[in-house]
Structure formats: C-alpha cells, structure tokens
Amino acid sequence: MPRSRHRLLPLFVVGLAACSKSADTGEILPAPTPGPALYRVTFEATWSAGTHANFPAGAHFSNVIGASHAAGGLLFQPGQAASLGIKDMAERGNNTALRAEIAALQRSGVAFRTMEAPYFNSPGAVADTIRLDAAHPRLSLVTMIAPSPDWFAALEAENLLDATGQWATQRRVPARAYDAGTDNGPTFTAPDQPTLPGGAVAPLLLPPAQGTAPDGPPLGTWLLERIK
Known part of the structure; x- marks a missing residue:
C-alpha cells in the first residue's frame, strides 16, 4: 500500500504543475455571463x-408597450415602413396587432x-x-402621442448591458x-389623411412652445432602474 501511494504522488504533483502553468500564462478568461435582471421602467412625460x-x-x-429583445428583435426601424402593429398603435393607440407581432418575435427567440x-x-x-437577460439585453417601448395623426414616443433598442x-x-x-408615416395630418387634431402609399417611420420634430430650439425639447424621459 505505501508503494502505491508513492507511485500516485508524482502524478498528483504533475497535475498541480499543469494547473499552475495554465494560470501563469496570463490568459484573460471571459467574464461570466450575467444572470437575468429586473428593471423598473418609468416614463416621465413632460409634454405640456x-x-x-x-x-x-x-x-x-x-398604453406603453414593448419588449426586451436581442439586436434582431426591433419593433420598428426609422427609414422603413411601419408594421400594422406600429400603425395601429400610432394612429389609434390600439395595441392588439402589436401584441401579436411581439408574440411572434418571442416565438422566434x-x-x-x-x-x-x-x-x-x-x-x-x-x-x-420588465425582465431582461444576457441574450436579450435591449429594451424597446412605444406609446401613441395622443391626440395626433400617427405620432408616437419611443425608447429605441436601449442596450442595458454596459461596456x-x-x-x-x-x-x-x-x-x-x-x-409612423401612415397619415399626412399636419397637426395634433387634424382629420385622418391616410398616406397612400405608406411612407417610412421618421423622427418627428415638434416645435417648442417658446424659443427656437433646433430639435425641440423631448416629450419626457425614460427612467430605467435595476431593481434585481
């Protein structure tokens, strides 16, 4: 029995040396993947x-609606035509079609x-x-500016994983x-003037009540707070 223990000892030492050598290479190991996170989202509207x-x-x-998603899970893209869900949300505040579109994005992963x-x-x-995870670290939210022809406020694919x-x-x-590019109405209360054919989603510049700010003041702020 003692001789067996002696035969095992060199193997044990070699194993330790191998581990030591690997640690001494200075190789930078990837950071561990963060677990899911829960955020409180507050839309502080200042539009007045x-x-x-x-x-x-x-x-x-x-109703403010949206999802946590990967880079390919966008609800809309400036420069591209609005989906039916974005159109209905922006024109009527109706989220039925948009819920179905988000559900399809969930099914696709x-x-x-x-x-x-x-x-x-x-x-x-x-x-x-709302909960996010490392595979879906972005957050997109939309809400109709009401009343309006087809205007909406958004949080656009905000990535909550830092550098x-x-x-x-x-x-x-x-x-x-x-x-949203689906109605030509020029004012908040203009009658329906459908855009035919439909245009593309584009940034909207609302004139300020006072002054000559080139982009106008924001409609409010999205406050994103990690709570878990």
Whole structure:
C-alpha cells in the first residue's frame, strides 16, 4: 500500500504543475455571463403647453408597450415602413396587432419578455417592470402621442448591458418622437389623411412652445432602474 501511494504522488504533483502553468500564462478568461435582471421602467412625460406649441386638449399617451429583445428583435426601424402593429398603435393607440407581432418575435427567440403599462395624461408618469437577460439585453417601448395623426414616443433598442458586460444600475433616456408615416395630418387634431402609399417611420420634430430650439425639447424621459 505505501508503494502505491508513492507511485500516485508524482502524478498528483504533475497535475498541480499543469494547473499552475495554465494560470501563469496570463490568459484573460471571459467574464461570466450575467444572470437575468429586473428593471423598473418609468416614463416621465413632460409634454405640456409650456414645452411644445399647439398643445392639444386631452393630451395623453396610450398604453406603453414593448419588449426586451436581442439586436434582431426591433419593433420598428426609422427609414422603413411601419408594421400594422406600429400603425395601429400610432394612429389609434390600439395595441392588439402589436401584441401579436411581439408574440411572434418571442416565438422566434429574438424577444424575451413584454411590458404594457396603462395610458396616462401628460404631463404625468407611468411605471412598470420588465425582465431582461444576457441574450436579450435591449429594451424597446412605444406609446401613441395622443391626440395626433400617427405620432408616437419611443425608447429605441436601449442596450442595458454596459461596456464591461454588466447591467446598468440606472439610466435616463430622452423620449424620442416619431412619425409612423401612415397619415399626412399636419397637426395634433387634424382629420385622418391616410398616406397612400405608406411612407417610412421618421423622427418627428415638434416645435417648442417658446424659443427656437433646433430639435425641440423631448416629450419626457425614460427612467430605467435595476431593481434585481
């Protein structure tokens, strides 16, 4: 028995040396993949008579809807035609078709979780939560600017994994305004004027109530806070 133990000892030492040698190479190992994260999303709308011209009566935002997704799971793309879901959301605040489109993205694997928060008056705020994971670290959200022909506010594919591959603790992102390209109405309360053929989604510049800001003030802010 003692002789067997002696025969095993050199093998054990060699094994230790191999591990030591591997550690001494200075090889940089990849950082561990972060686990899922839960975020509280608050849309703080500042759109008002004091921020934008021609502020309409009954101003509000429709139900905020969106998803966490991979790079290929976009709800819309500027410069491309709006889907039926984006059209219905932007023109009527109706999310039925958009829910179905997001569900299809989930089935294909490019979208992860969905979020839908209730409509609210502007100025004002609404909040909800959504989960992301390392394969789906981006967040896209949309809501109709109401009343309007086909205008909407969005959070566009915000990547919540930072440069080190870790989840951002908190982030504030201006709410961008877009024209869905499906109605030619020039004012908030213009009658329906369908765009035929349909145009492309494009950034919308709303004139400020005061001053001459080239891009106009944002409609509000998306506050993204990691809570787990």
